[in-house]
Amino acid sequence: MAQVDEALDLSVYEYIIWILDHSISIPIEMQLQLVHPTFSKSTAQLLDVAAAQLIQTGQVKYPLNVCAFSGGGPFASLMESDRLKAITLLERLELNLENLPSPYQNNPGLIQNMMDVLNQLTMFGHYSEWNAYGSTRLLPPESRRIEYFPPGWIEVQYPGPAFGYRDFRGYLMAFPHKRGEDSWRKRT
Amino acid sequence: MAKEDVIVIGSGGGGAVIAKELGEMGLKVLVLEAGPWYGNKKWQNPNLQPGAKISSTFDDLDVSLYKQLVNKYEQNMNDLVSGRFRWGPADRSRSQWFRNIKQKGMIWQSSGVGGTTQVYTANCPRAFPMAVDHVWPLSYLELIPYYEKVEDTLPVNFAPTTAKEELFYYGAKKAGWHLIPTLDVTVPGFRPQPNAILPPNNNILNPHVRLEELSWMEGCTLAGHCVNGCPHGPSMDKIAKRSTNVSYVPLALKTSNVTIRPNAFVLKIVTDIDSSEGLRAIGVVIRDTWTGEKEELQAKVVVMAAGSIESPRLWMNSGLPHNPWVGKGLVNHYMDWLTGIFAEKELMPILGSSDVNPFVGHTCGARLDYPGLGTLQTVGMSPGLTASFFGMSESGYDFLTSSMTKGRLYGDELKEVMTNYRRTLSVLVSTDDEVDPQNGITLDPLISDEHGSVPVVAYKPTKRSKRKRSELVKIAVDILYKAGAKKIIWSNWPAGNMIHMESTMRMGFVVDENCESYDVKRLYIADNSVHYNSLGGPNPTLTTQALATRTAEKLFNKYF
Numbered sequence: 001m002a003q004v005d006e007a008l009d010l011s012v013y014e015y016i017i018w019i020l021d022h023s024i025s026i027p028i029e030m031q032l033q034l035v036h037p038t039f040s041k042s043t044a045q046l047l048d049v050a051a052a053q054l055i056q057t058g059q060v061k062y063p064l065n066v067c068a069f070s071g072g073g074p075f076a077s078l079m080e081s082d083r084l085k086a087i088t089l090l091e092r093l094e095l096n097l098e099n100l101p102s103p104y105q106n107n108p109g110l111i112q113n114m115m116d117v118l119n120q121l122t123m124f125g126h127y128s129e130w131n132a133y134g135s136t137r138l139l140p141p142e143s144r145r146i147e148y149f150p151p152g153w154i155e156v157q158y159p160g161p162a163f164g165y166r167d168f169r170g171y172l173m174a175f176p177h178k179r180g181e182d183s184w185r186k187r188t
Numbered sequence: 189m190a191k192e193d194v195i196v197i198g199s200g201g202g203g204a205v206i207a208k209e210l211g212e213m214g215l216k217v218l219v220l221e222a223g224p225w226y227g228n229k230k231w232q233n234p235n236l237q238p239g240a241k242i243s244s245t246f247d248d249l250d251v252s253l254y255k256q257l258v259n260k261y262e263q264n265m266n267d268l269v270s271g272r273f274r275w276g277p278a279d280r281s282r283s284q285w286f287r288n289i290k291q292k293g294m295i296w297q298s299s300g301v302g303g304t305t306q307v308y309t310a311n312c313p314r315a316f317p318m319a320v321d322h323v324w325p326l327s328y329l330e331l332i333p334y335y336e337k338v339e340d341t342l343p344v345n346f347a348p349t350t351a352k353e354e355l356f357y358y359g360a361k362k363a364g365w366h367l368i369p370t371l372d373v374t375v376p377g378f379r380p381q382p383n384a385i386l387p388p389n390n391n392i393l394n395p396h397v398r399l400e401e402l403s404w405m406e407g408c409t410l411a412g413h414c415v416n417g418c419p420h421g422p423s424m425d426k427i428a429k430r431s432t433n434v435s436y437v438p439l440a441l442k443t444s445n446v447t448i449r450p451n452a453f454v455l456k457i458v459t460d461i462d463s464s465e466g467l468r469a470i471g472v473v474i475r476d477t478w479t480g481e482k483e484e485l486q487a488k489v490v491v492m493a494a495g496s497i498e499s500p501r502l503w504m505n506s507g508l509p510h511n512p513w514v515g516k517g518l519v520n521h522y523m524d525w526l527t528g529i530f531a532e533k534e535l536m537p538i539l540g541s542s543d544v545n546p547f548v549g550h551t552c553g554a555r556l557d558y559p560g561l562g563t564l565q566t567v568g569m570s571p572g573l574t575a576s577f578f579g580m581s582e583s584g585y586d587f588l589t590s591s592m593t594k595g596r597l598y599g600d601e602l603k604e605v606m607t608n609y610r611r612t613l614s615v616l617v618s619t620d621d622e623v624d625p626q627n628g629i630t631l632d633p634l635i636s637d638e639h640g641s642v643p644v645v646a647y648k649p650t651k652r653s654k655r656k657r658s659e660l661v662k663i664a665v666d667i668l669y670k671a672g673a674k675k676i677i678w679s680n681w682p683a684g685n686m687i688h689m690e691s692t693m694r695m696g697f698v699v700d701e702n703c704e705s706y707d708v709k710r711l712y713i714a715d716n717s718v719h720y721n722s723l724g725g726p727n728p729t730l731t732t733q734a735l736a737t738r739t740a741e742k743l744f745n746k747y748f
Contacts, residue, residue, distance in 0.1 A: 023269045025283040028642070031635045080599060084585055091584050109290030116292050116682065119579035119596055127606060128263040128572025140281040141270045142235050146261070156571045156609040158547060161260035163399040164409025164420070165548040168392045169349040172357065172380045173369050177340055 010151060011137075015125035016040070016118065018138055033102040042101040043114060047075035050086040053095050054078070059085065091115045127152040129160075192218045193748065195472055195487040197454045197502070200303015201729045202714035202736040203493030204432035204440060205338070209740030211443030215748060218447050218485065219440070220474060222494075223299025224278035225450040226306075227254030227424050227433070234450075235272065235280045238478035244447035246438055249424035258417035262570045265416045266307065273298040273307040273417065277477040278451055287497065288632050288644045292582065293684020295645065297495060301450055302433030304495070308729060309414045309551040309567075310384040310429050312344040315731050316373050316559045316724030319620065324720040325701040328372070334734035335371075341439070342384040342430045344730070350410055350549030351539045353380065355530075355613055356566045358538050359671025360556055363663075368557065373726075376558040381565065382730075383550055384430035385414070386421075414551035415569055451477045453639050457490060457506040459708060467509065469711035475638065489710045489747055493736070496689035496717040497643050500629045503693070505640035509707040513697035515629035519722035521562070521688040522649045522657050524617035524681045525577055526664045528673030529608045538672065543610040546574070552616070556663070561656045562619040562725030564664050571609055578602060583680045592665070594678045605677060613671070615664045618688065619657045621722040622650045628692050649683050690728050693717035702742035703735060710747065714739050 020040040029035050034042065051074035054060055062079035069076035075086060089095060090111050097106045104111050124130075130137060134147030153160055193215040196203045207219045225231050229250045230240035234257070257272065258265065265272050269284055275297045276284035287295060298304045314335050317328040338344070347353065357367075360378040368377030389407030391397040402409050403420040408428040411420060418429035425438035440446040456473040471486035492499045500515035508514075532542040546568030556564040569577075578597040586595030597605055605612065627648060631641035649657070661678065668676050695701060695718045703718050705711045714736040716728045723731055 019267070019269045022283055024286060025637065028283075028286045028635060028637055084598060088584055107290070109292075113289065113292045113684075115584075116580045116596075117294075119598070120294075120576040121579075123575035123579045123602070124263070124267070124572045126572075127575040128267075128570075129261050130263045130572075133263075141264065142233075142280060144264070153571060156606050158571045158609065161413065161416070162409075162411045162547075163403040164392070164411045165350075165545075166393055166395075166399075167350040167410055167545070167548050168388050169351070169354055171346060171348055172353075172367065173346045175339075175345045175382065176371070177343070 010126055010131040012122055012125035012131070014138060015130050016121045019121055037101070042104065043118070044073065044075070045101045046090065046104050046111065046114070047086060048073040049100060050089045050095060051075035051078055051083070054082065054086050054089060087115050127156065129153065192216050192485070192487040194218070194489045194491060194743070195220060195485060196491045196493055196714070197472065198303060198493035198495065198498075198715065199301045199437065199448060200432060200493065200495065201305050201716070202732045203303065203491070204436035205733045205736040206491055206493065206714040206740045207446050208436045208440035208443065209737055210744065211440050211445035213740070213744050213748070214445060215744065216445055217440070218449065218487070220452045220454055220472070221299070221301050221448060221450045222453040222477065223276070223301070223450060225301040225448070226257045226272070227251065228301075229253065231450070234278055238451065242447050242449045244441065244444070246441040249438060249441070251421065251424045251427070254424060254427070255419040258419040260413045260416045260419070262416055262572045266573060268294065268296070273300070275299055279478065285639070286635070286637055286642050288635060288642055289684060290644070291646065291684040292580065292682030293647075293686060294580070295497070295686040297497070301437060301448060302431040305431040305729065306417060306433060307415055308431070310431070311552050311565070311727040312339065312342065312382045312384050312730040313373075313555070313557070313563075313726040314371055315726055316557070318374065318559050319721060319724030325696040331731070331734055334737045335730065337737055338730060338733040339382075342435050344382050344384050345387050346380040347383045347385070347550045347553035348388055348408070348410070349380070350553065351541060351544050352546055352549060352566050352568050352613055353554040354539055355535070355544055355671050356554040356667070359667040362670035363667045365556060373557045373559060376556070378554065378556040381550065381553050381555050383553070384435065385550055386426070386428045386430070408550070410549045412547040412549060412551065412568060412570070415573065453477055454494070454502060455482070455505070455639055457502060457508060457708070457711065458484060459508070465709045467707065468709040480638070489712065489743060491712045491714050491743075493714040495715050496692045497629050497645060499713060499715055499717045500692050501631065501643040504631050511698055511707055513625070513694055515692050516625040516627070517623040517691045517694050518628040518645070518647055518689060519621040519623055519691045520647055520686050521722055521725060522619040522621045522653045522683060523685050523687060524657055524661055525614065525679040526617070526661065526668065527605070527612050527614040527677040528668035528671065529605060529675045529677070530611045530613065530672055531674050532611065534672035534674070535611065544613050545610055546612055546614065556667070557726070558660070558663070559724055560620065562617065562660050564660060564667070565616045565618065567614045567616045571606065574609065574614070575602070575606055578605065578677065578679060580682055580685065581680050582682045591674070592676045592678060594680055596679070597677060613668065613673070615668065617657060617660045617664060618725050618727070619653055619660060620725040621653050623691055623694070623721050624650050645686065647684050647686070688728050690716040690719040690722055695720045703739040704743070712739055712743055
């Protein structure tokens with residue numbers, strides 16, 4: 001639960017939405033019928049379909065919280081472990097693939113892949129420097145500027161980009177260069 | 189229209205090598221690269237403006253500019269959608285280039301001068317002799333002089349020991365494995381990774397030389413940014429990690445015979461029918477990725493080095509003759525990922541320190557090789573990348589808690605592992621993967637982009653590959669426990685993780701033993717796609733580079 005709260009605090013959902021909506025070029029999106037709604041919206045709808053099925057079939061363990069996320073649908077109203085169940089439902093394709101939004105409709109591989117992608121993006125968004133782009137984080141990459149030390153890096157005690165470390169402990173073996181140990185140095 | 193001697197498509201692991209070799213032989217070579225060029229004065233803002241069209245002189249290279257662009261921030265550099273090292277156009281406000289992959293997995297490739305070697309961890313093991321001898325159309329002995337030349341040119345050295353290698357060697361020894369002091373691996377054992385990384389500067393332990401000063405000197409600083417983009421060194425040709433943009437590209441430019449054109453995506457191989465040669469390659473059609481303008485360029489010989497997805501895609505989009513093996517037989521070393529978490533008190537007596545600090549030293553500095561099964565390699569990366577690798581699993585979430593978790597991490601468990609990030613050691617499993625014609629690259633019949641029909645990438649391991657991977661997982665688990673891990677995370681990666689793609693334009697099927705295509709004369713291939721198989725599990729780049737060196741010789745002797 002703590003993880004989810006912190007991911008929310010770091011606005012990682014904004015990262016996921018940005019990435020999904022910038023991952024596919026418009027001509028391809030049109031071929032995938034993805035312009036209305038956007039890729040992030042249809043992915044949210046996918047999660048909502050699974051959450052609704054979970055709720056309707058009485059598989060939800062915890063009470064719903066409809067105010068958890070402003071503007072959120074059924075998936076956002078689930079508690080963490082029930083959300084994982086909804087994702088698992090999609091991963092196991094235990095729902096009617098006919099009723100899903102494009103491009104997920106009858107596309108089992110994409111659904112399964114997206115369940116990994118959403119997890120990966122959440123983790124990368126949380127533990128990379130993304131949040132530290134602060135007020136510039138939703139701008140195009142060339143306009144982003146680091147505004148503070150990334151909170152995810154503080155959490156894991158990563159010191160950030162480094163010029164080097166002095167942890168040299170010698171060599172186990174020397175490389176047997178056929179033309180003499182320092183031929184590269186001589187040549188350059 | 190000026191006619192080149194040779195056009196090379198792609199400036200990555202193979203393309204830069206063959207360009208340098210041919211340039212040294214006196215041929216006029218044009219290298220076409222789809223992505224941007226980082227560290228060249230003619231492209232001061234390579235992601236914002238088109239800049240110049242070509243560069244052909246060593247003096248254009250600018251290490252200060254490179255250090256400014258390759259800033260080691262993992263989201264900025266490594267994000268697969270918008271990172272500097274992504275598969276996409278130079279303009280990062282535009283989307284990446286689309287590949288249709290209808291299964292769990294990811295494709296880790298990069299456009300730009302240096303190609304995917306910009307992001308690779310520089311591992312340079314040779315193939316296992318048993319995977320080549322009496323299997324490939326050429327013998328291992330024939331490859332050795334070319335391996336040696338590449339190892340000398342990059343150059344390759346054995347990785348220095350930092351804490352994570354020391355911990356791995358400790359665990360491997362306790363598990364009963366022996367050091368195998370060789371480049372030609374015939375028996376199982378552990379060894380330091382042969383890496384294309386310059387040895388640390390003699391001042392690495394000298395407290396009077398500041399680390400920032402050290403980063404402007406020659407040699408690895410153990411900064412751990414192999415994947416984020418190593419910018420450390422006094423000049424572009426002496427950057428510590430030897431991606432081809434800092435190894436072979438500067439050497440190619442020094443010949444004064446090689447011109448490189450970034451931002452140029454090749455759409456088509458142009459052919460004609462010659463009365464004596466039959467169907468042959470005579471040039472290419474390119475598209476400028478900034479302006480969208482198309483142009484035809486001619487050459488006496490064309491070399492495809494666009495990688496295991498784009499080379500077959502280009503073949504098929506060019507309407508070249510049907511060959512049942514074009515795009516077929518993809519191997520990707522059917523990978524897996526395990527992480528050990530260690531306690532401070534266990535680490536102290538082994539390492540003399542309370543942390544492993546996976547972000548220190550070579551990203552992949554130690555390995556265990558097992559001919560017949562594959563390889564294990566230690567991997568230490570920055571935290572965002574590390575965490576994201578815990579998000580992928582064939583088995584979804586593991587709702588059990590024990591001393592071993594199999595599956596994707598989430599919630600408190602993820603938190604616990606990441607809080608212990610500095611006391612983790614991760615191991616990549618790389619399987620001796622079998623060629624199966626069911627796997628590979630096809631064209632999407634419905635979807636196309638500005639470069640033609642998009643590729644569909646599909647891979648499913650064979651039963652034998654599955655069995656081998658699970659044997660390797662057992663060995664990795666044993667080593668991690670013997671090293672003192674108190675808990676192990678076994679990710680059970682999805683099969684579709686494409687990091688070591690090979691074999692989609694197989695030697696003996698699509699190209700001959702000199703890497704010239706059977707169906708189209710004067711068309712050569714110099715990337716991973718010509719490998720006959722998965723090399724037994726070792727990382728593919730060195731073998732591609734050895735073959736590219738050999739192909740240059742064969743091509744020159746035949747046509748010039």
